Amino acid sequence: xxxxxxxxxxxxxxxxxxxxxxxxxxxxxxxxxxxxxxxxxxxxxxxxxxxxxxxxxxxxxxxxxxxxxxxxxxxxxxxxxxxxxxxxxxxxxxxxxxxxxxxxxxxxxxxxxxxxxxxx
Numbered sequence: 011x012x013x014x015x016x017x018x019x020x021x022x023x024x025x026x027x028x029x030x031x032x033x034x035x036x037x038x039x040x041x042x043x044x045x046x047x048x049x050x051x052x053x054x055x056x057x058x059x060x061x062x063x064x065x066x067x068x069x070x071x072x073x074x075x076x077x078x079x080x081x082x083x084x085x086x087x088x089x090x091x092x093x094x095x096x097x098x099x100x101x102x103x104x105x106x107x108x109x110x111x112x113x114x115x116x117x118x119x120x121x122x123x124x125x126x127x128x129x130x
Contacts, residue, residue, distance in 0.1 A: 039113035043077040047106035057103050
């Protein structure tokens with residue numbers, strides 16, 4: 011009953027299975043820093059619409075600081091990443107720079123949000 015109330019209140023957004031993707035197919039995980047050349051609301055909206063349309067981009071966050079977005083990208087190999095990054099850079103999305111970092115090992119996978127100090 012409590013879970014149903016949390017779902018109805020919008021506090022539980024969904025349920026997910028964590029798949030061991032490396033056991034399913036070859037996988038390279040890339041963390042990419044993306045910098046836009048312009049910072050108008052339409053530029054952010056256009057880039058975010060593109061991100062939503064690409065299944066290989068599994069997470070994206072607009073951030074403060076020297077870059078505009080951090081992306082988590084899952085591809086089969088480096089060729090696939092190169093093709094996707096070229097597609098991003100050669101599009102009319104206004105991307106000026108992409109810096110990529112290849113994940114060597116997941117030191118800590120997301121488990122849950124820290125809720126110990128939340129009172130009901």
